[in-house]
Amino acid sequence: AQTVTQSQPEMSVQEAETVTLSCTYDTSENNYYLFWYKQPPSRQMILVIRQEAYKQQNATENRFSVNFQKAAKSFSLKISDSQLGDTAMYFCAFISNYGGSQGNLIFGKGTKLSVKP
């Protein structure tokens, strides 16, 4: 069975600094996708970034980037120039795509990030 583990329940960072959130996963499949979602206090889940397992290049979206280590099954999120609006719960998620047939989306338990002024 696939699992997603986020080992940091809470983190904090000073405004304008950089922070890295950790995520590891376990799967025996070779084709899959990984995501980071953000859930601010409004509780609306927002997709931050996605990574296809077959791509070696790490995904980047503005201030957000990932460090994808397939062999180590690690998928960390780096937030640069942290802003107060980045304060939220962050969830790492995994979905398999074996033979083009999609599995279900599996989430970690989340990391609560606080950005301090």
Add this chain to the structure above:
Amino acid sequence: DGGITQSPKYLFRKEGQNVTLSCEQNLNHDAMYWYRQDPGQGLRLIYYSQIVNDFQKGDIAEGYSVSREKKESFPLTVTSAQKNPTAFYLCASSVGARLPEAFFGQGTRLTVV
């Protein structure tokens, strides 16, 4: 505007009653999901559907039921068999295997009174 609409935003249920949470999407997505969110638990999958008239149990399906009669709609019924239904419920949808990222509704907060 395209999106996923969950209703109601807040729902109160008396013990022993069944209640149905609505989820509608106009994104033409094939796959739809229901998650339950409790403090410290992250999101746990209740049911998912990859196609109309087909759905699969997730990790915590006991006490819940769903239907998928239309592509746009995936209602969740919380039955009286669910022992601890107070939680935040999130519905999501995705295109499918080609574009698997899920988009979420704004959630329904269910409270048993």
